[in-house]
Amino acid sequence: GESVGLHLPTLSVQEGDNSIINCAYSNSASDYFIWYKQESGKGPQFIIDIRSNMDKRQGQRVTVLLNKTVKHLSLQIAATQPGDSAVYFCAEREAAGNKLTFGGGTRVLVKP
Amino acid sequence: DSGVTQTPKHLITATGQRVTLRCSPRSGDLSVYWYQQSLDQGLQFLIQYYNGEERAKGNILERFSAQQFPDLHSELNLSSLELGDSALYFCASSGTETGELFFGEGSRLTVL
Numbered sequence: 001g002e003s004v005g006l007h008l009p010t011l012s013v014q015e016g017d018n019s020i021i022n023c024a025y026s027n028s029a030s031d032y033f034i035w036y037k038q039e040s041g042k043g044p045q046f047i048i049d050i051r052s053n054m055d056k057r058q059g060q061r062v063t064v065l066l067n068k069t070v071k072h073l074s075l076q077i078a079a080t081q082p083g084d085s086a087v088y089f090c091a092e093r094e095a096a097g098n099k100l101t102f103g104g105g106t107r108v109l110v111k112p
Numbered sequence: 113d114s115g116v117t118q119t120p121k122h123l124i125t126a127t128g129q130r131v132t133l134r135c136s137p138r139s140g141d142l143s144v145y146w147y148q149q150s151l152d153q154g155l156q157f158l159i160q161y162y163n164g165e166e167r168a169k170g171n172i173l174e175r176f177s178a179q180q181f182p183d184l185h186s187e188l189n190l191s192s193l194e195l196g197d198s199a200l201y202f203c204a205s206s207g208t209e210t211g212e213l214f215f216g217e218g219s220r221l222t223v224l
Contacts, residue, residue, distance in 0.1 A: 098162075099145070099160060105155075
């Protein structure tokens with residue numbers, strides 16, 4: 001069945017450094033991918049998305065890379081700040097479906 | 113603030129009881145999703161409604177049911193509660209059936 005998984009459950013980053021969060025997916029029918037950020041006590045918040053016809057998309061301090069050949073998704077955060085400390089989820093959706101399937105999440109801890 | 117409102121924020125109840133969680137989507141959003149977040153399972157998709165009709169179903173137990181009303185708010189009913197039902201229950205809404213999801217702050221259910 002379809003599944004989305006994460007390589008690193010916890011990532012410690014020095015403030016100011018760049019962060020890279022990785023995600024593997026197995027459903028080749030997925031055509032839309034999203035990264036969410038969840039801070040403690042809050043609901044997931046949309047960060048950035050990418051469609052399968054792209055391999056890179058940039059936002060403000062964030063970049064998402066998609067490698068469909070190896071079914072791999074990554075989120076890069078530039079100049080990580082204390083406010084970036086949170087759990088990050090990748091999610092995928094099939095072309096013909098409605099539901100988002102979430103990965104298990106990666107906790108990012110930013111050290112001052 | 114995502115614009116999605118969930119009530120109650122916290123709920124403590126006993127095994128065997130029944131509870132109702134309520135969600136008001138963002139103004140104008142027709143699609144509502146319910147997710148369960150447990151410590152050991154991440155975000156699990158339960159069910160989706162679009163303009164009052166069920167659109168997609170995930171790993172929702174038979175003891176659970178949901179509906180979306182004409183005013184577009186949604187309720188998730190959980191019955192015959194078990195200890196393992198303790199979790200955060202998130203509602204999300206989107207403007208279309210397959211658009212970006214905006215999550216509420218969640219309802220934390222504790223079953224004792």
